[in-house]
Amino acid sequence: MTSNHHSSTTATDSNTADTSKNTHTSNSVPPSSSISKKGARLGAIAIVISLVFGGGLGAYSYHKNQQYQRQIAQLNTALQRNQSALQSKLDNAQQQFDQQAKHLQDTLKTTLDQQQKSLDSLQMAIAKLKGNRSNDWLLAEADYFVKLAGRKLYLEHDPSTAVALMESADERIAALNDPSLTSLRQAMANDITALKAIPLIDQDGLVLRLSSLERKVDSLPIANAIIPKAKATETQTVSTNINDWQQNLWTSLKDFTSHFITFRTRDGNAVPLLSPKQDFYLRENMKAKLETAIRAVYNHQQKVYSETLNTASDWAGRFFSDSDHSVTSFRHTLTTLADKQVKVDYPAKLESQAKLSTLIHERLRRQVSSLTSEDKS
Structure with missing residues (x-):
């Protein structure tokens, strides 16, 4: 680069000297030769400029190329360093993984061995329990x-x-x-x-007898209207004594009027005749009482059982014909069943x-x- 620049400078000086000489000489030469020399000088200058520009561009390119080479070398060095670090980390991770896997495998093997021993012991225990x-x-x-x-x-x-x-x-x-x-x-x-x-309680027997009584309710005869008996009255007669004429007159008058209006005194409560609607309700209520007694048998409710049957017996005596044998038998059975024991005290535990x-x-x-x-x- 320096020698070229020096040569270019020398050539430029020579050209300048020559130009001076030519200028000096041109004053004495014809115009055509002066123009030719001027063109030659311009060409030389262009060549020099081209050479200078080309040399500078080459120097700049060379400098940049060297700079790029250094950067590439630095990048390669950094890349190799990163690759080495990454490979080292991968090796460490693989080593740790292998160690952990081996540790887990050993632990699992130990656990399986212990469980197998426990299973063998349990099987032996079961075998001894079964056989001996x-x-x-x-x-x-x-x-x-x-x-x-x-x-x-x-x-x-x-x-x-x-x-x-x-x-x-x-x-x-x-x-x-x-x-x-x-x-x-x-x-x-x-x-x-x-x-x-x-105590043994025949629950089934009690329930069957109560059910039989329930079916009998519809056939029981209802009592007619009950009117208490009138008190007996003394009948007065006419005497034969003429001196008792006043008394005889009063007796005859009373006997005559008794055929028109009669007064009788009765003691006791009269029971009226039930209507068909009341008859139906009575029988249904009687059945309901017997159903309650059946439930009390299964639930061992002694008080409910006895009170229900006593109430049913009282209704039978008040509203059904007490002179009928079926009603009498019905009430007798209710009274007998009401005395039965349905409650049992079991032991608290065995x-x-x-x-x-x-x-x-x-x-x-x-x-x-x-x-x-x-x-x-």
Whole structure:
């Protein structure tokens, strides 16, 4: 670049000198040659300018190229550095993942091994319970019978079946021949005694008899109007004594007027004749009373039962014909049924049920504990 510039400068100076000479000389030459020299100078100047511009442009391009190369090198270095850092992070993450996966796998394997051991122990325990613990089956059967007896007693109010079930449970306990179960058998004996002391109530029989009376209501004859008997009056007669003529006259007059107006005195309440509408309502109310008594039998409501039947018996005596045999029999049956016992006091609970359940749970816990101890050893 410097040599070119120097050459250009030298050439320019030479051209300038030549131009001066030519100018000096041109004064003495013809005009045509002067014009040719002037064109040559302009061409030379253009060439010089082109060379200078081309050299400057080349220098500028070279400088920029070097600058771009340095930037590219810096970017490549930064890219390589970032790639190295990223690769390092990926390697660390992969290493941590592998470590965590291995840790989880080891933990899972340990847990599965423990569960398998527990399952094996449980299977062994079940096998021993099935094969070697026949007495436990007798306890389980006794517990089932006692619970079933409780349901029969409190839900179905059937003490007879409850007694039979309790006796079956006692037979299972007796078959164990275990002196440690004496207290349990004593509790079962107390329960059986209490159940046998419960009075037996023939609910079905009472309900059937009440239903039969209800069907009979429509056929009972209604009583006619009841009028109390009049008091007996003394009949006066005319005497034969002539001196009693005044009394005889008064007696004859009263006897004569008695055929027109009669006064009789009666003691007691008169019962009027019922209308057909009242007859219908009476019979329906009587049936309703009997239905109430039937519900009282099932609900063990002694007071409601007795009062309802007594009311029905009173209505039958007041409004139905008491001289009719069917009414008399109807009232007698109501009175008899009203004295029946429908309320029963059941025991609050079965004493043996709680003891038997506790015994079974304790035995099962001891068996499982012994099996677990054997597995650990």
